[in-house]
Amino acid sequence: MTGIVQERGLAHAFETLGAWLLALIWALPLVYAVWTAFHPGQYAAHFDLSAPLTLENFANAWEAAPFARYFLNSFLLVTSVLAGQLVLCTLAAYAFARFAFFGREVMFALVLVQLMIMPDVLIVENYRTMRWLGLVDTVLAIGLPYMASAFGIFLLRQTFKTVPTELDEAARVEGASFLGLLWRVYVPLAKPVYIAYGLVSVSYHWNNFLWPLIITNSVTTRPVTVGLSVFAMVDQGIDWSIITAATLLTAAPLLIAFLLFQRQFVQSFMRAGIR
Amino acid sequence: MHRASVHIYGWLLLLPAAVLLAAFTHYPAIATLVHSLYSTPRGNRPERYVGLDHFADMLEDPIFWQSFHNNIIFALGTIPASIALALLMALWVNGKIAGRGALRMSYFTPTVLPMIAVANIWLFFYTPDYGLLDQFLKPLTGTAHNWLGTRSTALGALMAVTVWKEAGFFMIFYLAALQQIPPNLIEAAALEGADRVTIFRRVTFPLLMPTTLFVLVNAVINSFRLVDHVVVMTRGGPDNATSLLLFYIYQVAFRYLDTGYGAALTVVLLAILAVLALGQFFTLDRRVHYR
Numbered sequence: 029m030t031g032i033v034q035e036r037g038l039a040h041a042f043e044t045l046g047a048w049l050l051a052l053i054w055a056l057p058l059v060y061a062v063w064t065a066f067h068p069g070q071y072a073a074h075f076d077l078s079a080p081l082t083l084e085n086f087a088n089a090w091e092a093a094p095f096a097r098y099f100l101n102s103f104l105l106v107t108s109v110l111a112g113q114l115v116l117c118t119l120a121a122y123a124f125a126r127f128a129f130f131g132r133e134v135m136f137a138l139v140l141v142q143l144m145i146m147p148d149v150l151i152v153e154n155y156r157t158m159r160w161l162g163l164v165d166t167v168l169a170i171g172l173p174y175m176a177s178a179f180g181i182f183l184l185r186q187t188f189k190t191v192p193t194e195l196d197e198a199a200r201v202e203g204a205s206f207l208g209l210l211w212r213v214y215v216p217l218a219k220p221v222y223i224a225y226g227l228v229s230v231s232y233h234w235n236n237f238l239w240p241l242i243i244t245n246s247v248t249t250r251p252v253t254v255g256l257s258v259f260a261m262v263d264q265g266i267d268w269s270i271i272t273a274a275t276l277l278t279a280a281p282l283l284i285a286f287l288l289f290q291r292q293f294v295q296s297f298m299r300a301g302i303r
Numbered sequence: 304m305h306r307a308s309v310h311i312y313g314w315l316l317l318l319p320a321a322v323l324l325a326a327f328t329h330y331p332a333i334a335t336l337v338h339s340l341y342s343t344p345r346g347n348r349p350e351r352y353v354g355l356d357h358f359a360d361m362l363e364d365p366i367f368w369q370s371f372h373n374n375i376i377f378a379l380g381t382i383p384a385s386i387a388l389a390l391l392m393a394l395w396v397n398g399k400i401a402g403r404g405a406l407r408m409s410y411f412t413p414t415v416l417p418m419i420a421v422a423n424i425w426l427f428f429y430t431p432d433y434g435l436l437d438q439f440l441k442p443l444t445g446t447a448h449n450w451l452g453t454r455s456t457a458l459g460a461l462m463a464v465t466v467w468k469e470a471g472f473f474m475i476f477y478l479a480a481l482q483q484i485p486p487n488l489i490e491a492a493a494l495e496g497a498d499r500v501t502i503f504r505r506v507t508f509p510l511l512m513p514t515t516l517f518v519l520v521n522a523v524i525n526s527f528r529l530v531d532h533v534v535v536m537t538r539g540g541p542d543n544a545t546s547l548l549l550f551y552i553y554q555v556a557f558r559y560l561d562t563g564y565g566a567a568l569t570v571v572l573l574a575i576l577a578v579l580a581l582g583q584f585f586t587l588d589r590r591v592h593y594r
Contacts, residue, residue, distance in 0.1 A: 047395040048402070050388075051409035054467065057424045058412060060435065064427075120320035129313025135321065142328045144580040148528050149549065149572055152556045152565045153331030153338070176323035206312055235417035237531040238549075242557055253419045257535055260423055268427055275420045286415045294411060297472070298479040 065273040085273035089259075092270065094247050095277060098255035104167050105240075105251050106233045112175035113229055114222065120176070121184030122210050126196070142178035151242055158243060165249050170240045174233065180225055187218045224296035227289075231282055252278045332573060339570045343563035350563065357567035367568065369543045370551040373458055377547055378526035381465045386518055388470040390511070393477030394503075410471040418468060418531040425464045426451070426536050451537050454544040461545055464532050469525065473518045480514040481507075520583055527572060548572050 064071070065086065071079040089095070123129065124136055147154060154173050155164070163169040191214055199209050215222075237253045244250045250258070256278045260271050276283075286293050339357055344350040361367050396407045413421060428435045429450040437447050450460045484507065492502045530550040533539060539546035539554060546554070549572065556565030 043395065044401055047392075047400055047406055050392070051406045054413060054471065055409045057421060057428070057467075058416070060428075061424045116320040116323065119316040123313045123316035127309050127313030127316065129310045129317075132313065135317060138329065139320075139324060141332075142324060144524065144576050145328060145332055145573060146524075146528065147327050149569065149576070150328070150331040150335065151553065152562055152569055153334045154327055155556075156334070156338075156562070157326065157331065172323070173327035176320040176327070178324070178328075181320060231415055235415075235419070237417070237419045238534065238553065241534070242553070253417050256417075256423070257419055260535070271423055272427070275423045279416045279420045282415045282417075283412075286412065290408060293415070294407070294475060294478075297411075297414070297475045 061272045061276055064269050065276050067269065069267045069269040071269075085269045086277065089270045089274035089277060093255060093259040093274070095252070095255065095274070097247055098250055098252040099281075101167055101249055101255075102234055102251040102253075105170050106230045108167065109171035109174055109233050110226055110229050112171065113177050113180050114226075116176050117180035117184050117225075118210070118215065120181045121188055122214060124181065124185045125188035125191075139178045139181055142176075143182075147173035148239060151239060154239075155242060164243060165245050167249055167251075169243045170236075170249075170251065171233070173239070177229070180229070183221060183225055184218060187221045188214050191217055221299070223292070224299040227293060227296040234282055335566050335569045335573065338563060339567035341563055341566075343561050353563070357564050358570075360564065361567060361571070366543050366546060366551060370539075370546040370548050371571075373543075373545065374527065374547045376458060377462060377465075378523065380459075380462045381469070381526060382519070382522045384462075385466045385469040386473060386515065386522060388466065389473035389518065390477050390515075392470060392474040393481055396474070397478055397481045410474055412471070413468045414472040414475075416468075418529065419535055421468060422464065422532040422535040425460075425532070429460055429536075451545075452541050454541055457537055457541060457544045461532055461536060464536075465529065469522065473522070476514050476518055477511065480511050484510050520579075523579055524576070527575065548575075 066081050066083070067079045068082055068084070120139070124132065124139075150173075158164050158169045158172075161169075163172070195213055196209065199213055204212065234251075235253060236251075237257070240251050240254045241257070244254060247255075256274055259274055338350075340352060340354060341350040342353045342356075392406075392410045396403050396410065400406065431437055431449040431452070432441070432447040434450075436450065441447055448456070450456050488506055488510075489502060492506050497505065527547075528549060530547055530553065533545055533547055533550045534553070537545040539550055548568070552565050552568045552572065555561050555568060
């Protein structure tokens with residue numbers, strides 16, 4: 029009996045070791061980036077605990093590219109996409125959940141098509157459309173293809189369907205209009221889903237890269253991800269410490285939000301998924 | 304409520320989303336098919352109908368085949384690895400383990416970082432001689448290795464970044480599923496004398512099947528969609544060793560400005576996604592994805 033217990037204890041110790049080793053590998057890139065960004069350039073590949081700390085890399089990175097503008101663009105992008113998504117998905121989900129309109133099943137199937145074929149894949153045609161609309165190189169063009177999100181519609185429809193119809197009818201007897209009902213009954217009840225969806229959406233669009241790279245070509249519209257890549261590719265003269273500082277700046281808003289709201293973040297991802 | 308008004312209200316509520324969906328998903332998917340049959344308009348030469356010429360060219364295009372081949376390798380290499388790691392991570396951080404919170408955070412953090420930012424960091428890891436990987440390995444092997452500049456290692460190096468980025472994301476779904484398994488099932492199996500491996504094989508893993516399928520679908524879509532790190536780390540090189548289908552589409556349409564051929568390539572990618580969607584529809588229980 030003690031033999032088995034000892035064996036289990038040993039196995040458990042090995043597992044703990046394995047788990048920590050993996051965690052170390054997973055954290056390494058970020059730890060490394062923090063080390064490099066906070067130390068002078070000559071320590072970028074030279075680890076010395078006595079190396080002096082400095083904030084100069086951040087200052088240099090901030091000076092070397094218009095990051096303030098990039099941040100503003102990213103901020104405008106995520107807020108406009110989120111606002112658009114919340115309104116459009118709420119209205120569509122309400123229709124799917126509570127209105128037995130003609131063609132509902134077909135329309136719902138057509139919405140779900142977007143789960144498989146995302147705007148990310150249709151870059152050639154979407155660029156053509158944006159050029160036709162005269163929107164190339166605008167923040168609106170980055171977000172527009174994502175505003176009608178099939179995932180958001182699906183998620184909210186599921187939630188709205190769980191609202192008891194008695195509640196719905198009671199409010200209607202009191203003379204509430206359809207939109208009033210949506211606003212006073214359905215939206216408040218779906219609050220946790222909205223928060224989860226919001227976190228996923230913000231992190232997705234803050235991090236998105238290929239489409240913004242294609243559709244923007246000037247400082248006034250580029251989000252931080254594209255700004256960072258332009259910055260890192262421009263010339264070889266910029267050293268690694270400055271690039272890692274810029275990299276951390278780019279990731280900072282989400283990283284800080286993640287550290288502060290870790291539990292909610294993880295739960296929202298559990299609930300939501302992607303897009 | 305009046306019967307006609309149900310239809311009217313329903314459609315009015317749906318309309319804004321439907322217009323955007325049609326404009327940026329359905330229309331472009333169909334327009335891609337149409338444009339793949341036309342030549343690329345250049346200067347004063349308007350586009351003209353060329354039939355299946357682009358597809359015939361594609362058959363002869365070594366870079367297309369290389370990208371196709373790379374994408375298959377990329378999918379086969381990253382999907383099982385990231386799912387297996389995700390499951391392992393979830394089992395670890397779901398159990399009683401020292402420093403569970405820190406482990407969870409460490410596994411999950413890559414998920415919230417922009418791919419473009421982590422690609423920058425990994426770029427440095429892979430730098431020959433000076434980079435972190437070589438600093439560890441050079442004393443052992445005696446030679447510097449250009450991980451991203453060598454045909455044989457470049458794709459593998461990108462796959463490692465992908466697995467690192469995705470495993471923690473998939474872990475979350477497994478963690479959620481593990482927490483929903485009734486503990487008495489595991490206890491009952493343990494009482495009957497089943498060891499941990501048996502319990503996992505006969506009880507836990509079968510119960511995680513729906514999650515595995517959900518994660519698998521996500522992983523497959525991602526393997527045809529994620530190219531940020533290719534753009535930054537290798538630009539498809541060396542010698543197209545890391546070119547993936549979507550990257551090649553981007554290259555053809557926006558670097559070589561050949562939108563007609565780009566549309567034809569997109570048709571191939573859409574066809575792959577459609578086959579996957581149909582396969583998913585017919586083989587998997589639909590409830591599985593939309594719990």
